[in-house]
Amino acid sequence: MPTLFEPLATMPARTVRIDIDGTERHVPTHYSIAAALLESGAAACRTTPVSGTARGPFCMMGVCFDCLVEVDGVPNVQACMTRVRDGMRVRAMSGKARLA
Template structure:
Protein backbone atom coordinates (compact mmCIF):
# COMPACT_ATOMS: atom_id res chain seq x y z
CA UNK A 1 0.00 0.00 0.00
CA UNK A 2 1.29 3.45 -0.77
CA UNK A 3 1.42 6.28 1.73
CA UNK A 4 -1.88 8.09 2.30
CA UNK A 5 -4.07 5.17 1.22
CA UNK A 6 -6.14 3.50 3.99
CA UNK A 7 -5.20 -0.12 4.73
CA UNK A 8 -8.55 -1.41 3.42
CA UNK A 9 -8.34 0.59 0.15
CA UNK A 10 -7.56 -0.87 -3.26
CA UNK A 11 -5.84 1.04 -6.03
CA UNK A 12 -7.14 0.84 -9.61
CA UNK A 13 -7.29 2.97 -12.73
CA UNK A 14 -10.25 4.22 -14.75
CA UNK A 15 -9.38 5.51 -18.21
CA UNK A 16 -5.79 5.88 -16.99
CA UNK A 17 -6.68 7.89 -13.89
CA UNK A 18 -5.43 6.45 -10.58
CA UNK A 19 -8.23 5.96 -8.04
CA UNK A 20 -8.88 4.07 -4.81
CA UNK A 21 -11.94 2.37 -3.35
CA UNK A 22 -12.83 0.15 -0.43
CA UNK A 23 -11.94 -3.51 -0.40
CA UNK A 24 -15.15 -5.49 -0.95
CA UNK A 25 -16.68 -2.99 -3.41
CA UNK A 26 -17.71 -4.02 -6.89
CA UNK A 27 -16.24 -2.19 -9.87
CA UNK A 28 -19.50 -0.26 -10.34
CA UNK A 29 -19.64 0.76 -6.66
CA UNK A 30 -15.99 1.87 -6.81
CA UNK A 31 -16.68 4.03 -9.86
CA UNK A 32 -19.74 5.63 -8.24
CA UNK A 33 -17.81 6.24 -5.01
CA UNK A 34 -15.26 8.16 -7.08
CA UNK A 35 -17.94 10.34 -8.70
CA UNK A 36 -17.91 8.51 -12.04
CA UNK A 37 -21.47 8.28 -13.30
CA UNK A 38 -20.91 7.13 -16.90
CA UNK A 39 -18.84 4.08 -17.80
CA UNK A 40 -20.02 3.19 -21.30
CA UNK A 41 -21.45 4.63 -24.49
CA UNK A 42 -24.27 2.94 -26.37
CA UNK A 43 -23.32 1.47 -29.77
CA UNK A 44 -25.97 3.27 -31.84
CA UNK A 45 -26.27 6.80 -30.44
CA UNK A 46 -23.17 7.05 -28.26
CA UNK A 47 -25.33 8.02 -25.27
CA UNK A 48 -23.61 7.79 -21.90
CA UNK A 49 -24.72 5.04 -19.54
CA UNK A 50 -23.70 4.16 -16.01
CA UNK A 51 -24.51 1.80 -13.16
CA UNK A 52 -28.25 1.63 -12.58
CA UNK A 53 -29.70 -1.57 -11.11
CA UNK A 54 -26.50 -2.74 -9.34
CA UNK A 55 -27.62 -6.38 -9.59
CA UNK A 56 -26.77 -7.51 -13.12
CA UNK A 57 -30.12 -7.00 -14.81
CA UNK A 58 -29.78 -3.81 -16.88
CA UNK A 59 -26.27 -4.04 -18.44
CA UNK A 60 -25.78 -0.26 -18.16
CA UNK A 61 -22.55 -0.75 -16.19
CA UNK A 62 -20.60 -2.54 -18.93
CA UNK A 63 -16.89 -1.70 -18.81
CA UNK A 64 -13.58 -2.97 -20.15
CA UNK A 65 -11.57 -4.63 -17.36
CA UNK A 66 -7.92 -5.48 -17.99
CA UNK A 67 -8.58 -5.45 -21.74
CA UNK A 68 -11.71 -7.62 -21.65
CA UNK A 69 -14.93 -5.87 -22.70
CA UNK A 70 -18.60 -6.47 -21.88
CA UNK A 71 -17.91 -6.93 -18.16
CA UNK A 72 -20.79 -6.03 -15.87
CA UNK A 73 -19.13 -3.79 -13.31
CA UNK A 74 -21.84 -4.39 -10.72
CA UNK A 75 -21.00 -8.12 -10.62
CA UNK A 76 -17.19 -7.93 -10.62
CA UNK A 77 -15.37 -7.48 -7.29
CA UNK A 78 -12.70 -4.79 -7.40
CA UNK A 79 -9.12 -6.08 -7.23
CA UNK A 80 -5.88 -4.24 -6.58
CA UNK A 81 -4.38 -2.88 -9.82
CA UNK A 82 -7.42 -3.37 -12.08
CA UNK A 83 -7.34 -1.38 -15.31
CA UNK A 84 -10.92 -0.29 -15.99
CA UNK A 85 -11.87 1.62 -19.12
CA UNK A 86 -14.98 3.20 -20.57
CA UNK A 87 -16.63 0.84 -23.03
CA UNK A 88 -17.41 2.60 -26.29
CA UNK A 89 -19.97 0.72 -28.34
CA UNK A 90 -20.20 -3.03 -28.38
CA UNK A 91 -17.19 -5.30 -27.89
CA UNK A 92 -16.80 -8.65 -29.55
CA UNK A 93 -15.11 -11.48 -27.60
CA UNK A 94 -11.87 -10.86 -29.55
CA UNK A 95 -11.78 -7.26 -28.29
CA UNK A 96 -12.86 -5.63 -31.56
CA UNK A 97 -15.37 -2.80 -31.37
CA UNK A 98 -18.39 -2.30 -33.53
Protein backbone atom coordinates (compact mmCIF):
# COMPACT_ATOMS: atom_id res chain seq x y z
CA MET A 1 0.00 0.00 0.00
CA PRO A 2 1.56 3.33 -1.01
CA THR A 3 1.90 6.00 1.64
CA LEU A 4 1.96 9.76 1.39
CA PHE A 5 5.48 9.93 2.82
CA GLU A 6 8.14 7.52 1.60
CA PRO A 7 11.90 7.78 2.06
CA LEU A 8 13.92 8.47 -1.07
CA ALA A 9 16.27 5.76 -2.25
CA THR A 10 19.64 7.07 -1.06
CA MET A 11 22.81 5.69 0.39
CA PRO A 12 22.28 3.82 3.66
CA ALA A 13 22.16 6.22 6.60
CA ARG A 14 23.21 5.70 10.19
CA THR A 15 20.18 5.11 12.41
CA VAL A 16 19.18 5.76 16.01
CA ARG A 17 16.66 3.96 18.19
CA ILE A 18 13.68 5.99 19.40
CA ASP A 19 10.49 5.03 21.23
CA ILE A 20 7.24 6.44 19.84
CA ASP A 21 4.32 5.82 22.21
CA GLY A 22 5.83 2.54 23.38
CA THR A 23 6.94 1.25 19.97
CA GLU A 24 10.66 1.07 19.27
CA ARG A 25 11.73 2.38 15.85
CA HIS A 26 15.05 2.72 14.08
CA VAL A 27 15.23 5.91 12.03
CA PRO A 28 17.99 7.78 10.17
CA THR A 29 19.93 10.26 12.30
CA HIS A 30 18.98 13.16 10.01
CA TYR A 31 15.22 12.75 10.64
CA SER A 32 13.17 15.17 12.69
CA ILE A 33 10.72 13.67 15.15
CA ALA A 34 7.90 14.73 12.80
CA ALA A 35 9.48 12.83 9.90
CA ALA A 36 9.81 9.73 12.11
CA LEU A 37 6.15 10.07 13.16
CA LEU A 38 4.95 10.39 9.57
CA GLU A 39 7.07 7.48 8.37
CA SER A 40 5.67 5.32 11.19
CA GLY A 41 2.16 5.99 9.92
CA ALA A 42 1.11 8.22 12.82
CA ALA A 43 -1.24 10.85 11.40
CA ALA A 44 -1.73 12.66 14.73
CA CYS A 45 0.57 13.41 17.64
CA ARG A 46 -1.74 15.41 19.91
CA THR A 47 -5.34 16.42 20.52
CA THR A 48 -6.63 19.92 21.11
CA PRO A 49 -7.66 20.92 24.65
CA VAL A 50 -11.11 22.28 23.70
CA SER A 51 -12.59 19.89 21.15
CA GLY A 52 -10.20 16.92 21.33
CA THR A 53 -9.53 17.22 17.59
CA ALA A 54 -6.50 15.29 16.37
CA ARG A 55 -3.52 17.31 15.17
CA GLY A 56 -0.31 16.24 13.47
CA PRO A 57 2.68 17.61 11.59
CA PHE A 58 1.44 20.17 9.07
CA CYS A 59 3.86 22.93 8.06
CA MET A 60 7.10 21.04 8.85
CA MET A 61 8.91 24.35 9.47
CA GLY A 62 7.98 25.41 13.01
CA VAL A 63 5.19 27.87 12.25
CA CYS A 64 1.90 26.09 13.05
CA PHE A 65 2.65 24.28 16.38
CA ASP A 66 0.35 21.38 15.40
CA CYS A 67 3.15 18.84 15.94
CA LEU A 68 3.69 19.32 19.67
CA VAL A 69 4.77 16.14 21.48
CA GLU A 70 6.27 15.14 24.80
CA VAL A 71 9.95 14.18 24.57
CA ASP A 72 11.65 12.44 27.49
CA GLY A 73 8.99 13.82 29.85
CA VAL A 74 9.18 17.41 28.53
CA PRO A 75 5.87 18.58 27.01
CA ASN A 76 5.25 21.00 24.12
CA VAL A 77 8.26 20.08 21.98
CA GLN A 78 7.90 20.94 18.29
CA ALA A 79 8.43 17.62 16.51
CA CYS A 80 9.26 19.25 13.17
CA MET A 81 12.07 21.33 14.68
CA THR A 82 13.67 18.61 16.82
CA ARG A 83 16.12 16.08 15.40
CA VAL A 84 15.93 12.50 16.67
CA ARG A 85 18.60 11.18 19.02
CA ASP A 86 19.34 7.70 20.30
CA GLY A 87 17.12 6.56 23.16
CA MET A 88 14.60 9.40 22.77
CA ARG A 89 11.09 8.72 24.17
CA VAL A 90 8.33 10.48 22.21
CA ARG A 91 4.74 10.54 23.51
CA ALA A 92 1.56 11.96 22.00
CA MET A 93 -0.14 14.70 24.03
CA SER A 94 -3.84 14.69 24.85
CA GLY A 95 -5.74 17.88 25.55
CA LYS A 96 -4.22 20.63 27.64
CA ALA A 97 -0.53 20.11 28.29
CA ARG A 98 1.07 20.77 31.62
CA LEU A 99 3.84 23.33 31.75
CA ALA A 100 7.37 21.97 32.03
